[in-house]
Amino acid sequence: MEKFVITGGTPLKGVVNISGAKNAAIAIIPATLLVEDECILENIPDIKDVNIILDMLSCLGAVVERIDKNTVKINATNLHTYIVEKDLASKMRASYYLLGALCGRFKKASVALPGGCNFGIRPIDQHIKGFEALNCKIGIKSGSVEVDASLLSAGHIYFDKVSVGATINIMIAAAKAPGVTVLENAAREPHVVDVANFLNSMGANIKGAGTDTIKITGVEKLHGGTYGVIPDQIEAGTYMFAAAATRGDVTIKNVIPKHLDAITSKFVEMGVEVIEGDDEVRVIATKELKKINVKTLPYPGFPTDLQPPMVALLTTVSGTSIVTESVWDSRYQYVSELGKMGAQITVDGRVAVIEGGTPLLGAEVVATDLRAGAGMIIAGLCASGETHISEIKYIDRGYEDVEEKFGALGADIKRIDD
Numbered sequence: 169m170e171k172f173v174i175t176g177g178t179p180l181k182g183v184v185n186i187s188g189a190k191n192a193a194i195a196i197i198p199a200t201l202l203v204e205d206e207c208i209l210e211n212i213p214d215i216k217d218v219n220i221i222l223d224m225l226s227c228l229g230a231v232v233e234r235i236d237k238n239t240v241k242i243n244a245t246n247l248h249t250y251i252v253e254k255d256l257a258s259k260m261r262a263s264y265y266l267l268g269a270l271c272g273r274f275k276k277a278s279v280a281l282p283g284g285c286n287f288g289i290r291p292i293d294q295h296i297k298g299f300e301a302l303n304c305k306i307g308i309k310s311g312s313v314e315v316d317a318s319l320l321s322a323g324h325i326y327f328d329k330v331s332v333g334a335t336i337n338i339m340i341a342a343a344k345a346p347g348v349t350v351l352e353n354a355a356r357e358p359h360v361v362d363v364a365n366f367l368n369s370m371g372a373n374i375k376g377a378g379t380d381t382i383k384i385t386g387v388e389k390l391h392g393g394t395y396g397v398i399p400d401q402i403e404a405g406t407y408m409f410a411a412a413a414t415r416g417d418v419t420i421k422n423v424i425p426k427h428l429d430a431i432t433s434k435f436v437e438m439g440v441e442v443i444e445g446d447d448e449v450r451v452i453a454t455k456e457l458k459k460i461n462v463k464t465l466p467y468p469g470f471p472t473d474l475q476p477p478m479v480a481l482l483t484t485v486s487g488t489s490i491v492t493e494s495v496w497d498s499r500y501q502y503v504s505e506l507g508k509m510g511a512q513i514t515v516d517g518r519v520a521v522i523e524g525g526t527p528l529l530g531a532e533v534v535a536t537d538l539r540a541g542a543g544m545i546i547a548g549l550c551a552s553g554e555t556h557i558s559e560i561k562y563i564d565r566g567y568e569d570v571e572e573k574f575g576a577l578g579a580d581i582k583r584i585d586d
C-alpha cells in the first residue's frame with residue numbers, strides 16, 4: 169500500500185503548471201460516444217479516474233489510444249454493447265455520464281449504479297427526472313440503471329436542485345434528441361461550459377451553458393475533431409491553498425483566473441495577496457492572515473471540492489473561522505484526521521468551527537476521499553515533523569504528478585511503498 173511521507177515547515181516557492189480539468193475530461197470522454205468518427209482530446213490529465221473511464225469506453229468497443237501523456241484519440245464508430253458492467257461502473261461516480269451518451273447513441277443504456285467518493289447520500293433523482301422529460305423510460309433493475317430511449321425527444325426540465333452531473337448528463341443525452349430541450353436551474357460550473365463547447369465543436373447546437381438556462385437544439389449527427397480541455401479549477405485552487413497555508417509565494421500557471429474568483433476574493437479578505445495574469449495567478453502569503461467565514465455553493469460560489477483545503481488553511485490562522493458546507497450532507501469525515509495533527513475543529517451538521525493558530529504536528533493520517541486527501545497534504549506541509557498519509561489511491565484519482573509538482577515547489581514529499 170502506498171503512502172505519502174511529508175516533512176512540513178517549508179514555505180512553497182516557485183511555479184506550478186496546472187493540468188486539464190478532471191471533471192471536464194471525465195464527462196467529455198463519455199460524450200465522444202455520440203460521435204461516429206475520430207475525436208482527439210488534448211490536455212487530458214493522466215490520472216486514475218480518466219484511465220477508468222477510458223477503460224469503460226474500450227469495454228463498449230471504442231478504440232482508445234493515448235497518443236502522448238495528455239492526448240487521447242477515441243474512435244467510437246464500432247460500439248458493440250450498451251451495457252456497462254458493475255465492476256467498472258462502481259469504480260467512479262462519473263460512470264453515470266455513460267447513460268446520457270449511450271442513450272444519445274444507442275437509444276438504450278444499462279449502467280450499474282455509480283460509485284465514487286463517499287460524502288453522504290448521492291441521489292440521482294434529478295438525472296432520472298431529466299431522462300423522463302426527454303421521453304425515456306428509466307428504472308433500476310438488479311443494481312443497474314436501465315434506460316429505454318427509443319422515443320428520445322426534446323423536453324423542458326426545471327432542476328429542483330443545482331446538479332453538475334444531471335446538467336451535463338441531460339445535455340449529452342439531448343445533443344441528438346429531435347427538437348429544442350431547455351434546462352432551467354442548470355449548473356454553471358466551468359466544466360459544464362467545457363462539455364457544451366466540446367459538443368458544439370463536434371457539430372452540436374447548445375446555447376447558454378454557463379448560465380442557469382441551457383437550450384439544446386438536437387442535431388442528427390456529430391462529426392469528429394480535436395478539442396482541448398480547460399485547466400483544472402480545483403487543482404489550481406489546491407495549489408493556491410497550499411501556497412497560502414505554508415506562507416509561500418507560488419505562481420500557478422495555465423489557469424483561467426476568472427474560474428478562481430471565489431478563492432481569490434476569500435484570499436483577499438484574509439490578507440493573502442493574489443496577482444492575476446492572463447493565464448496565471450501568483451499567490452503571496454507573507455502578511456499575518458485573518459480568520460474568515462465561508463460557505464460552499466454551486467459555481468460561481470466557493471467550490472465544495474476546495475472545502476477541505478480551506479479548512480486546512482484555516483487551522484493555521486489565529487482566531488475562530490466558520491465553514492458551512494451547503495452542497496453535500498456529510499463532507500467532514502477528514503476532520504478527525506486533522507484532529508490527530510492537533511487541529512481544533514468542531515463539527516455540528518454542516519458547520520465546522522475552526523479554532524485556528526494552534527501548531528500542527530506530524531501524524532499518521534488517512535486520506536478519506538480525494539479532496540480530503542488534498543487537505544491532508546496541505547496540513548502535512550504546514551506541520552512540524554513527519555506526516556504519513558495513507559489511502560493515497562484517492563489522491564491519485566484526481567491529481568496528476570502530485571508529488572513531483574509539490575516537490576518542485578520545495579515541499580519534502582515522498583511516495584513510499586509501505
Ligand code: UD1
Nearest residue numbers: 191262290291292293294295329330331332333334495496
Ligand atoms: C460533481 C463533482 C464533485 C463536486 C460536485 C459539486 C464530478 C465527477 N464530481 O459531482 O466533485 O463536489 O459536482 O460541485 O464532476 N443531487 C440531488 N439529486 C441528483 C443529483 C445531485 O439531490 O440527482 C444533490 C447532491 O446530493 C448534492 C448536490 O445535488 O447535494 C450537488 O450534486 P452534483 O452537482 O450532482 O454533484 P456531482 O455532479 O455528483
